Amino acid sequence: MTAPGKRLAVVGNGMISVSLLDQLVRLESRWRISVFGDEPHPAYDRIGLSQVLAGDRAADDLPLRDRDWYASHGVELHTGCRVLALDAERCRLATARGDVDFDACVLATGSLPFVPPIPGAGLDGVLGFRTIEDVDAMLERARTGRSAVVIGGGLLGLEAARGLLARGMQVTVVHLVDRLMERQLDDGAAGLVREELERMGLRVLLPASTRRIEGEGRVEAVVLDGGAVLPADLVVICAGIKPNVALAAAAGLDVGRGVRVDDRMATSAPAVHAIGECAEHDGVTYGLVPPLHEQAAVLASQLAGDGAATFRPLATAARLKVAGIDVFAGGRTTPEAGDQEVLLRDDGGGVYKKLVLRDDALVGVALVGDLGPMAAVSDALTRGGRVRDRLALLGVGAAVGPPPGADLADDAVVCGCNGVTRAAIVAAIGAEGGCTTRECVARRTRASSSCGSCAPVVDGLLQLAGMGRAAAPDAPDVCTCVPLPRAALRERVLGLGLRSVSEVLERLGDGVGCHRCRPALSYYLDVWWCGEHREEPASRHVNDRVHANIQRDGTFSVVPRIRGGVTSPAELRRIADVAERYQVGAVKITGGQRIDLLGVRKEDLPAVWTELGMPSGHAYTKAVRTVKSCVGTDWCRYGVGDSTDLAVRLESALEGLYTPHKLKLGVTGCPRNCAEVTVKDLGIVAVVGGWELYVAGAAGMTVRKGDLLCTVATPEQALEEAAIAVQHYREQAEYLERMYHFVPRVGIEAFRAATVDATAGARRGLLERFRRSRDNARDPWRSVPASDPSRFRAPLALAEEPAP
């Protein structure tokens, strides 16, 4: 822990400086902080300068924090105050306004535009692109001048060019290399970008190098190596940046390209740290903000006393928006030997998408024209790890997929510019944060306020929370106790990592709940966490606490699982023995081809289960119940498919899963349908050459013939389609919404589109969550009594309290 009152001096008040201050304030560190910035304004959103130049944003919208913020958090801010020297030994700074002693110092001095040694680069009208003043100067020129030359066809140069183009200038981009943005883009993407830019009226010259800049006092023309002369009223040099290390170098710190730092952002001088574009970590300096925010976070933790925080560089990607063309690129976009490439291009449509993978992990990406997949791709790139479905990652078939942002992890950084995670955005949306619009999210978190590239994800998250334009306007709340629509609740629950009903009620509800929402929440937590939730029996109906069906007299019924209705003499004998030993009230063959032992006392349940030695049939709960079967090809002269075998396999595959309402299934060996499967929640009929799957049949309070979902060739395919359909139902239906209500509500076409006809990626996702849920399912008859015998105790016979 830091002693209170020690002084932290921060040199530079740019984007990353603010990022550090933000975190220090949040961590409630006890430093007395002084910040020195040589720009006249408090730190502003440098990334937004492009939009200001293009006229898409007002300059007074740029400040990241107003002066009140600094004051109210006890941060002493000195603007327009240059730090002239650092004395690392004496721990002292010399500033334009006097000396300052510090206990710790942070260098966040950013970088300066790199100006190549071109004759004439010092002429009036030759500018860099780094500060508000630069933009003001460019705008000044644009008002009177006609032509501009931008030297450098990298990210910054193209931003400058499009801004000046938007201001009515004739703009030529001169680039040294034969490909625009060569550091980020491969040939294909760069070519497409160039075409689009030229269509917009930009002139692109490459490869071309500048011999000199000419003019009498102020710039008049740019002369290229071949001798060509480009008239210019304005020249913007965007030839790269160089880390601003002057202060550190003069102080004798170890300096390479940047100020060298270790994993803890410590420089070679004790008590001096460096972050941001001025820092060099492991031989690398960074020019885009996502890793720099990370550096700020690491240093903030260090300064707040967490010595374990270390900087681990992540692959990063950048987005460039050039009037209508969206470009997003990062990592290595030109594959090396041994890399694999996934390429999707639509020349007419101006879309180009490329992934570069190594050992199944994403190492590079270039997207042009359609940034739909950006959030997911960016996440995959930073996270590393195996990419399971490459096409899905590229958004192939994304039209039927969930809104952007749905699949992101909570700690995935959505807004790279401001270092805002999905969880932070989700927190700003809904009950606590109260945001229902992107503008509000931007105000609250700054996400989407800088480069704007994450706006679709923010919209997606709003939509998921039931707020966005595409959301159903009147999605009902889960309950008056938990006043959120289900989709929004899901977001919050996953975002906040709530795994038990009581946590959900405490954080998002009235803290109490009722008999309606608590079982519902119990179910939702199970399915949303794929079984990795925390079970709270107190929120369950008694049936689910003791895993048996309560009877009118308070005793319970026991229906063991008899898969497909197929039993054996030994099993029947065991059932008979148990029935006699525990003197059960009745033994009955049920409508679903099972055997019911009725009238069992609660305290006898664990012993009955143990002695039966059979798994729970879940007849007492909303879960996968029974798969009825007929005798099929094994015995029946009409059978065309082995329905008994498939029924047993289907039941084994699904058993143990909880569902919104009970789920009853059937498999029958021919269209005579002796197992009555067309009136089941899910039924399978063997036909010549294959199997038909029906969903949403009913023959209870309602009678309804099931809808044909699909016809498949093999039992394996039937099992897969069934698993996908069941998982989709589990995830999408309201609690207590039976299949025969759910499917007609959404429409069989939509149900089919989301299951049978879903993208490979979506199907795989469903199957994966299905398997995870299955893996986490425990047979309650074996696991629960053992872990919790006290629930099954006999009533307590009372004795009077002994006299004290």
Next chain:
Amino acid sequence: MRVAVPLDDVRPGEGRLLVAGRRRVALFLTTGGPRAIDATCPHAGGPLQDGIVSGARVTCPLHLRRVDLDTGEVDDCAERVRCYPARVAGGHVVLDL
């Protein structure tokens, strides 16, 4: 009659059935402290100890009528269940039945 039930014998949030002669009492450890009521639902005899407890109410597991643990009032029902004073003392719930 005053009786004492060891706290360990009752699971918070889940009722416990006590039998004293012909009397059946449902004991709950709610967030607001221990509560004891007659265990038999006046509607159709449902076992109230097996209901879901939310705040100071228990919901009968058979037909979901709610019973107020402080007043004994039952949803849609003129009849009330009896409530018994209960408090925690020395690791026990002490009840006056």
